[in-house]
Amino acid sequence: MVNINQLIEIVKTKLNKSIACDKIEIEDKTFLHKNHKTHEKNKFHIKIIITSDYLKRKNKIQANKEIYKILEEELKNNIHSIQILIN
Numbered sequence: 001m002v003n004i005n006q007l008i009e010i011v012k013t014k015l016n017k018s019i020a021c022d023k024i025e026i027e028d029k030t031f032l033h034k035n036h037k038t039h040e041k042n043k044f045h046i047k048i049i050i051t052s053d054y055l056k057r058k059n060k061i062q063a064n065k066e067i068y069k070i071l072e073e074e075l076k077n078n079i080h081s082i083q084i085l086i087n
Contacts, residue, residue: 001042004028007078008046011071015050018070023051029083043080051087060086 002010008026015024027047048067055063063086068075075082 002078004030004044007044007074011046011048011074014070014074015048015067019050019052019066020054021050021052023049023087025049029081033081040080043078045081045083046079047083047085049085049087055086 008028011026012024015021025048027049029045029047033045050067055066058066064084067084068082071079071082
């Protein structure tokens with residue numbers, strides 16, 4: 001089981017390896033969802049802010065699909081929800 005800090009490092013590493021990024025910020029938003037019925041203790045809610053000319057050139061759906069594909073394993077096991085902002 002990973003903690004939020006490990007998850008953030010994994011996500012940053014995977015994104016940096018796969019996408020040309022100038023900057024990646026990841027915020028833990030899990031606290032906003034603690035009381036939801038569907039909240040799972042071992043899954044996190046994260047917000048990813050990516051500065052990337054590569055992703056900016058794609059439409060939003062394409063860019064999000066690419067990120068989801070890269071993080072497929074984490075989405076299955078450690079991430080309940082993800083919010084993506086591309087700058």
